[in-house]
Amino acid sequence: MGSKRYQRLRRAMGIVSVLLVAVTVVLGLWVTPPDVVQGQLVRLIYVHPPMAWVAYLAYGVTSLASVLYLWRRTRNLRWDLLAASSAEVGVIFTGLTLITGSIWGRPAWGVWWTWDARLTTTALLFVLYIGYLALRRIPADSHQRAVRSAIAGLIAFIDVPIVHQSVVWWRTLHQGATVLNPSLSPRIHGEMASTLLLGFIAFTFVYVWMLLHRYQIAALEQNVLDAELEKLIQERRNEPGLGSSQIESSGDANNVGQPSKV
Amino acid sequence: MVQSVSGGTGSGQPANSNKAKPRVLPSRRRARRAWAALGIVIVAIGFLLYKGLGNSLVYFRTAAGAVQDRAQLGNKTFRLEGVVVPGSIHTTGTGVDFSVESSNVFVQVHDIANPPQLFQPNIPVVLVGHFQQNIFLSNQIMVKHSASYVAAHPDRVATVNGKKL
Numbered sequence: 001m002g003s004k005r006y007q008r009l010r011r012a013m014g015i016v017s018v019l020l021v022a023v024t025v026v027l028g029l030w031v032t033p034p035d036v037v038q039g040q041l042v043r044l045i046y047v048h049p050p051m052a053w054v055a056y057l058a059y060g061v062t063s064l065a066s067v068l069y070l071w072r073r074t075r076n077l078r079w080d081l082l083a084a085s086s087a088e089v090g091v092i093f094t095g096l097t098l099i100t101g102s103i104w105g106r107p108a109w110g111v112w113w114t115w116d117a118r119l120t121t122t123a124l125l126f127v128l129y130i131g132y133l134a135l136r137r138i139p140a141d142s143h144q145r146a147v148r149s150a151i152a153g154l155i156a157f158i159d160v161p162i163v164h165q166s167v168v169w170w171r172t173l174h175q176g177a178t179v180l181n182p183s184l185s186p187r188i189h190g191e192m193a194s195t196l197l198l199g200f201i202a203f204t205f206v207y208v209w210m211l212l213h214r215y216q217i218a219a220l221e222q223n224v225l226d227a228e229l230e231k232l233i234q235e236r237r238n239e240p241g242l243g244s245s246q247i248e249s250s251g252d253a254n255n256v257g258q259p260s261k262v
Numbered sequence: 263m264v265q266s267v268s269g270g271t272g273s274g275q276p277a278n279s280n281k282a283k284p285r286v287l288p289s290r291r292r293a294r295r296a297w298a299a300l301g302i303v304i305v306a307i308g309f310l311l312y313k314g315l316g317n318s319l320v321y322f323r324t325a326a327g328a329v330q331d332r333a334q335l336g337n338k339t340f341r342l343e344g345v346v347v348p349g350s351i352h353t354t355g356t357g358v359d360f361s362v363e364s365s366n367v368f369v370q371v372h373d374i375a376n377p378p379q380l381f382q383p384n385i386p387v388v389l390v391g392h393f394q395q396n397i398f399l400s401n402q403i404m405v406k407h408s409a410s411y412v413a414a415h416p417d418r419v420a421t422v423n424g425k426k427l
């Protein structure tokens with residue numbers, strides 16, 4: 001993971017991400033036309049929906065990794081760390097979705113916030129995954145933490161399709177889907193559509209880049225904790241009058257006997 | 263996991279056995295903080311569900327639906343939705359008067375707040391207010407724009423310097 005090849009991949013992802021976001025910004029601000037109703041306000045469309053998409057994607061990855069951890073045949077602490085890393089990135093993008101939506105809503109709708117189903121379920125999604133991250137902070141051994149986090153992550157993910165479908169299931173101030181609408185017929189001008197698509201690709205690259213970084217940090221943190229644990233066990237073993245059997249019986253068998261390898 | 267080990271060395275141990283202590287918070291304190299954070303999150307979830315159930319399920323009534331339930335609504339404040347009727351907008355000293363329509367049912371609106379910048383004829387709006395006789399008294403206008411994005415000048419052509427008109 002810390003190999004030069006991996007580092008090169010990360011750097012390349014970073015450069016491509018920055019370039020794609022820069023091109024999206026240039027196209028979104030200067031090349032694409034204003035909207036017939038919204039005028040210049042429409043330019044927020046090139047960042048707001050892509051950020052929401054990345055949040056969905058991040059939580060999808062968290063759920064997939066959680067399932068892979070819960071399934072005994074694929075159980076590995078790497079999946080738990082990937083789930084947590086992806087959830088953190090997802091929370092950042094959900095927060096950005098709420099902020100950019102609010103900035104767009106004030107001039108377009110006339111309000112910063114309203115309690116319609118789309119906004120409420122998105123805020124709920126944000127809080128649910130903050131709860132997921134808070135749950136991970138409760139002291140526990142690696143396996144116990146991974147299992148309960150995986151279950152919490154899967155429960156929180158139920159809100160993702162609810163957020164997406166909220167504009168269909170309930171009356172909302174938020175407009176319906178432009179591209180992924182029930183009739184699957186995009187209602188957007190050509191240049192706007194291509195720039196929006198580029199925005200989706202650009203922010204997906206940003207997500208992967210952030211995830212690679214966050215996962216590496218999580219793995220390093222885990223390695224440090226394992227090394228500390230090994231050291232402490234060794235220190236206690238070296239204490240006069242303490243046998244190794246006493247240490248193993250006094251500690252958590254999952255951790256003491258099997259330090260996690262990441 | 264480290265905490266359980268370091269916590270065990272916390273009292274009555276030789277000084278050199280506390281080397282790992284500064285690196286982690288005592289496990290009880292850390293647990294208390296984490297539980298407090300989780301408690302705040304649970305309260306926030308409860309608040310959002312309360313607000314969501316109270317507001318989101320019936321976020322607005324259409325003008326047609328509101329007229330149908332006129333007697334039941336009385337002077338109750340609610341959100342009313344309709345399309346602004348062209349030619350009905352008249353600016354007043356305190357706001358704007360206009361009519362909204364839904365399913366061929368028209369409701370006259372007297373608004374006492376500044377309309378948002380996208381307020382215009384033929385645009386759907388959600389109004390917060392109540393009925394007074396047959397007029398809807400509104401103190402907030404929210405514009406509900408569509409999910410369609412149409413270029414303001416779809417047939418733009420490039421000028422000599424490459425810029426589009």
